[in-house]
Amino acid sequence: MMIQWLWITALHVAPKWLESLVEQLFAALPVWLTSNLTPTDATDFIVWPLLQIGVMLLIVLTVVAYLTLAERKVSAWIQVRVGPNRTGPLGLLQPAADGIKLLIKEDVIPFKADKVVFTLAPIISMVCAFIVLAVLPYGPHYASITNINIGLLFILSVSSVGVLGIILGGWASNSKYPLLGALRSSAQMVSYEAAIGLTIVSALIFTRTFSMQGIVEAQRSLGVWFILFLFPSFIVFLVSAVAETNRAPFDLAEAESELVGGFHTEYSGFRFSIFFIAEYTNMVVVSAIAATLYLGGWYVPGMDWVAAQLPAAYREAALTLMGVTAFSIKCGAILYLFIWMRWTFPRYRYDQLMELGWKWLMPAALANIVLTATIFILGKELGLVRSVKGVLEMAWQGKVFFTVAGFLSLFPILALLNAINRNSRSFNLRAQRTTIPLSTRKVKLSPGVKPA
Amino acid sequence: MLLVGWEALFFWLLTLAALFAAVFTVSAHNPVHCALFLISTLIATAGLFLLLRAEFVAGAQILVYVGGILVLFLFVLMLVNTRSEVENPFNRQDKVGAFIAVLVGLALLGAVTYTQQRGGFFKTKPSADRLAIENARPDPNAPAGVISADTETLGVTLYTRAVLPFEIASVLLLMAIVGSVLLARDRRQEETYD
Numbered sequence: 001m002m003i004q005w006l007w008i009t010a011l012h013v014a015p016k017w018l019e020s021l022v023e024q025l026f027a028a029l030p031v032w033l034t035s036n037l038t039p040t041d042a043t044d045f046i047v048w049p050l051l052q053i054g055v056m057l058l059i060v061l062t063v064v065a066y067l068t069l070a071e072r073k074v075s076a077w078i079q080v081r082v083g084p085n086r087t088g089p090l091g092l093l094q095p096a097a098d099g100i101k102l103l104i105k106e107d108v109i110p111f112k113a114d115k116v117v118f119t120l121a122p123i124i125s126m127v128c129a130f131i132v133l134a135v136l137p138y139g140p141h142y143a144s145i146t147n148i149n150i151g152l153l154f155i156l157s158v159s160s161v162g163v164l165g166i167i168l169g170g171w172a173s174n175s176k177y178p179l180l181g182a183l184r185s186s187a188q189m190v191s192y193e194a195a196i197g198l199t200i201v202s203a204l205i206f207t208r209t210f211s212m213q214g215i216v217e218a219q220r221s222l223g224v225w226f227i228l229f230l231f232p233s234f235i236v237f238l239v240s241a242v243a244e245t246n247r248a249p250f251d252l253a254e255a256e257s258e259l260v261g262g263f264h265t266e267y268s269g270f271r272f273s274i275f276f277i278a279e280y281t282n283m284v285v286v287s288a289i290a291a292t293l294y295l296g297g298w299y300v301p302g303m304d305w306v307a308a309q310l311p312a313a314y315r316e317a318a319l320t321l322m323g324v325t326a327f328s329i330k331c332g333a334i335l336y337l338f339i340w341m342r343w344t345f346p347r348y349r350y351d352q353l354m355e356l357g358w359k360w361l362m363p364a365a366l367a368n369i370v371l372t373a374t375i376f377i378l379g380k381e382l383g384l385v386r387s388v389k390g391v392l393e394m395a396w397q398g399k400v401f402f403t404v405a406g407f408l409s410l411f412p413i414l415a416l417l418n419a420i421n422r423n424s425r426s427f428n429l430r431a432q433r434t435t436i437p438l439s440t441r442k443v444k445l446s447p448g449v450k451p452a
Numbered sequence: 453m454l455l456v457g458w459e460a461l462f463f464w465l466l467t468l469a470a471l472f473a474a475v476f477t478v479s480a481h482n483p484v485h486c487a488l489f490l491i492s493t494l495i496a497t498a499g500l501f502l503l504l505r506a507e508f509v510a511g512a513q514i515l516v517y518v519g520g521i522l523v524l525f526l527f528v529l530m531l532v533n534t535r536s537e538v539e540n541p542f543n544r545q546d547k548v549g550a551f552i553a554v555l556v557g558l559a560l561l562g563a564v565t566y567t568q569q570r571g572g573f574f575k576t577k578p579s580a581d582r583l584a585i586e587n588a589r590p591d592p593n594a595p596a597g598v599i600s601a602d603t604e605t606l607g608v609t610l611y612t613r614a615v616l617p618f619e620i621a622s623v624l625l626l627m628a629i630v631g632s633v634l635l636a637r638d639r640r641q642e643e644t645y646d
Binding site (some may be wrong): 035049114117120146149150154157158160161163164167168172174180182183186187189190193197210439 | 458460482485488491492497507509510511512513514518519522523524526527530531571602603611
């Protein structure tokens, strides 16, 4: 009664005060803007970034479109087929034809779906995939949009939000196969995100910063790529990255042969293509992180020397051009590796996937943190490396030491993984029943004992 | 620290977003919608951390809460049949719950006003280092490999001054993990599998 009365009075009173409020706001807005938005601010924070974002989005969308063509061409090549070759020369217009087809298809929303969440899910996926593009270091100077000091953490956290798109899409469809796909994907994402996060920590010991440009600069000042120092970390990252992007052999969230289409079974037309674009954009992002963290980003040894030979006026432009080219080549190589993996390896079973995540990648990443930290401290004590204002300085002896130690640390990690996986039980209950009978387990619960 | 200009605008936008999303978290009927509103609240809170120039905390907030915990929330919500909750969202506890909520809210309000009257949350004046960190703006053209002050401060604090609470919290979490595994898979259950 009380609430009703309040509501009615509010409805009667509202228009008047609302009107005055809106009037006041509109009167105050120009004053506020002129005092808070100087012309230089406007160009620095609005016009210039928007320009960069527009150009970058155009390029990345084209890359993503042709990535789908590359996927089909490479798969055809691996399977000794020809692949798309009818639309345009060599099938080069195929992405455009696909896009138009998806745009003009009927957009079906299932009758019993949760409509708001159903429409929200692809948007979350795509927005999260695109936001990350803003902090990637495409090249030096003007070739990257922004350089924030938590770049890497920002990428990780935003892409972890992107998982919600898959989960919500699967749930909102109100259908069995998408729900199964969503369940699988949420468990998979949580497991492999942990592995990615941990393996990045060991890389951070050498980069000394989260900023993506800072990571590249750290490698530039040393003149080496961190893959030399961090080879085990690179392997763990690569495997987890494939799982993060939901690609074969870890594509359990969609698994065509088991779940029809997985989480996007009920999606059609343009909504489906949004999921598709998000997936391929995530591939680009993940390969960009791998290229930045381990392969030097836009830096190639010797590029500063080449730039120094040129006249001073062209130096910066040449550096930018070389940087962007190097970055694109590195990303392209890793993307090719992803496609190659997809068409080479068979899909993992669900329990195998969990086992790989928790019993192989997680311990490897954890052991790698401890080993890398130990090696770093050892190098510091031996006087091979100095940290000056957060920047590492080392002579060639230091580089050799860290490279050798980095590759040698593979052995203790492999020994640890062997020890763990020999003495622990399989996640698969069926396998447990056959290998470890309950009678032996009751008597000897110590993990070192092998059952007869 | 007085809020002016863009900071004030973003502060009010984020605060309102967080508050309204929090209200909807409680009032939404569908548990998955509740989880979605909770996510909005957490992201708005991360934005507030950014305004405090605690970039690392903001990133970790989204990574841990939205990417980890809320994903697991949704995971559980999908497995559990929540239809009965949708039909009857209230139970006998709601009056007691409302009473306790009002009590806690009043206590918080009192605490805030009390500390404000005593001259803010910080009794002592912040040190020069602390002020330098607080007033430092991220340099867009930072030289090679500079550690952001925020991440460094957090790391140093976590392993020096706050090491005991940190360890206690981690042991608590470990206990929760081991306990849940023990509850989920006891010997009786394994016997039924055999």
